[in-house]
Amino acid sequence: MQQPYKNILVMGAAYGGQAASKILAESIAKLKGNWRIVVVERNTHFNHVYAFPRFSVLPGHEYKAFVRYLDYCKKPGAFLQLNAQILSLASHTATLDRAFPEHGIPTPQLKFEYAIYALGGSLPSPVNVWGPRLDAKLRADPATADIVGSKPSGCSWLQTAQSVIAAAPTILVVGGGALGIQLATDTAAVHPGKKVTLLHSRGRLMPRFSQEMHDEIMRQMAHHNINVILSERLDMQSVAEKKTNKAGQRVVRTVLGRELAADLLVRLLFSSLSAALTYSRSSPQLLCTGQKPNTEVLATLDPSLLAENGRARITRTLQLDAPAHEHIFAVGDCADAFNALCAGHNAYYQAQLAARNILRLIEREEDPDTEHEALELYEPLPPAIKVSLGLDRGVMQTGNEPLVISDHGHDDLQCKLMWEFHGHTIKSDDDMRE
Ligand SMILES: Cc1cc2nc3c(=O)[nH]c(=O)nc-3n(C[C@H](O)[C@H](O)[C@H](O)COP(=O)(O)OP(=O)(O)OC[C@H]3O[C@@H](n4cnc5c(N)ncnc54)[C@H](O)[C@@H]3O)c2cc1C
Incomplete structure (x- = not known):
């Protein structure tokens, strides 16, 4: 009988989350356990926000800034992307705004072994497609x-x-x-x-x-x-x-x-x-x-995980800076990442590093008697x-x-x-x- 899935949860699928899930997808077939990547994202499409300011002024190109997601994992059943909003977080469970019985998730509670928190930040109003509408009719x-x-x-x-x-x-x-x-x-x-x-x-x-x-x-x-x-x-x-x-x-x-x-x-x-x-x-x-950083969900796990600037406190390995929550990583605009500029490329590199570190932790778990590489340490790039x-x-x-x-x-x-x-x-x- 097939073992139940061990989920690696990726919260958010934008510049950070998307990069992490790709790295995980490339290596998941090499792992021994029945691991599955579960990405939870509230948008149906990747929002390419770099283009939002231009497209909030220049008509005719808006559709190009919303990129359709593709399933890029070659191992059948090992990748699942859910279009849902994450409401809260416990140590090994995320609560979503809905259940997915069709994917074997009968309640909104999603269990995970490892997670990457990549919920970014809110958009400024002229381009905040999640914010209040700019005209009364809409x-x-x-x-x-x-x-x-x-x-x-x-x-x-x-x-x-x-x-x-x-x-x-x-x-x-x-x-x-x-x-x-x-x-x-x-x-x-x-x-x-x-x-x-x-x-x-x-x-x-x-x-x-x-x-x-x-x-x-x-x-x-x-x-x-x-x-x-x-x-x-x-x-x-x-x-x-x-x-x-x-x-x-x-x-x-x-x-x-x-x-x-x-x-x-x-x-x-x-x-x-x-x-x-x-x-x-x-x-x-x-x-x-x-x-502002989207860390309200993280605060439901433990408000002391937030730094004074509202971002997630992390270590150089990009794990949450709390021994009880080292299985959760935070990357991108929501992370207090050693003065790195809030930029898409930084979210991308941080997320890749976090994903590689998760893979190393899993390898250690699966092969405790073998010597393993140390976790990678993050060093911000010049702005x-x-x-x-x-x-x-x-x-x-x-x-x-x-x-x-x-x-x-x-x-x-x-x-x-x-x-x-x-x-x-x-x-x-x-x-x-x-
Ligand atoms: C207008 C604008 C233009 C920019 N231009 C550039 C540029 O040219 N170059 C550059 O390098 N950087 C640019 N940036 C900065 C860059 O966009 C950010 O640094 C980058 O988006 C951070 O990526 P992220 O993955 O950390 O977060 P985000 O891109 O914010 O992604 C977070 C994801 O999480 C999802 N999410 C949030 N909350 C929930 C929830 N509760 N449940 C489920 N999903 C959720 C969101 O829908 C989103 O997809 C720009 C930013 C803005 C606002």
């Missing part, structure tokens, strides 16, 4: 409300963002991180008649990178007629006042008292743990939430970033290496490459529609 429509996490819902969310941005003659973007820069330059490039202002509290844009990067971004801001205000912070009191001018624009102030009026206010606070989004048709405004500056230009830098300026862009940011990376053959755009 928000009230139950037909769209129940399919959050599906490709049609994600596409319609981005289309709504496009129409909200298209309808606003003046836009104030608050927060000059990569997303603010991309949103401001894409908006100005797609809608050249709009008045776009970028407000940033620091004196330099992208301060983890070189002065040359700042200078090039400023040149492109000028090229697109974007008004950039540096070293001034938004006065939150002025936001709460909800003042409008005679033209019906929202009026806010900086802490230095400068008044700014705009039809649409996009506020990007990546480090904020607060969340507030309001949008009203009578007084158009879009206040954007900050990003690396690529920022688009409108449709045709971009800058790229890795660590202290020279800045790379590119002057040929792709409207769809070459999403095709992400589909191919996930195992699809893409001959034409239509191959990305489902």
Whole structure:
């Protein structure tokens, strides 16, 4: 009789989770026990969020950012992907929002031996396809409300963002991180008649990178007629006042008292743990939430597993930093990973390392008398970033290496490459529609 499955649970199937499950799938046939990889993901498709800012402005490409998942495990029965939300966690059990009797999981309780926690972080509001809808009609429509996490819902969310941005003659973007820069330059490039202002509290844009990067971004801001205000912070009191001018624009102030009026206010606070989004048709405004790590589920296991910044406390082996929970690893944006930049490539490398370490632990378990390799230790890579500056230009830098300026862009940011990376053959755009 076949032994019951021993599950390796991968929570989340994005840049981190997906990389981990691929490594596990490649090696699972070599293990002796009846191991099975179970991936739990609330989205029906891989959400390629790098392209979300562009597609929240430029119409016609949204579908390309939602990549169909494929089963890439060659061992029959050893891989299962469940479209579900994880609600809570105990030491060896995850509670899902539904059961899967068709897969031998009769209750929402899923048992596991090892797990990788890769639930990432919440998306900032202008692109948060899981957040409140940006227009009242869609928000009230139950037909769209129940399919959050599906490709049609994600596409319609981005289309709504496009129409909200298209309808606003003046836009104030608050927060000059990569997303603010991309949103401001894409908006100005797609809608050249709009008045776009970028407000940033620091004196330099992208301060983890070189002065040359700042200078090039400023040149492109000028090229697109974007008004950039540096070293001034938004006065939150002025936001709460909800003042409008005679033209019906929202009026806010900086802490230095400068008044700014705009039809649409996009506020990007990546480090904020607060969340507030309001949008009203009578007084158009879009206040954007900050990003926060998705560690609420981890806190149900033990709140002391979270660091002060809300991320998961981990060791260099990427295991939870608690002897009772060393069988659980945390990677990507939800992990406090030794000052690594929150970036897709870092989630990817961390997840691969965590998966290899799980395989080593299983090998030790299965062959206790053999000498085994030590677990791998994680060392962050130097920070690396690529920022688009409108449709045709971009800058790229890795660590202290020279800045790379590119002057040929792709409207769809070459999403095709992400589909191919996930195992699809893409001959034409239509191959990305489902
Ligand atoms: C707009 C934007 C643009 C970006 N551009 C770049 C870029 O160009 N280059 C770059 O390197 N980085 C970029 N980043 C950063 C990068 O996207 C993140 O660092 C990366 O997504 C982290 O990957 P992750 O797997 O840790 O988490 P995520 O990508 O956040 O994935 C977490 C997964 O968990 C799922 N999930 C969450 N909660 C639950 C639950 N309870 N139950 C089930 N599933 C759940 C989510 O649906 C999601 O699929 C960008 C980020 C944003 C927001």
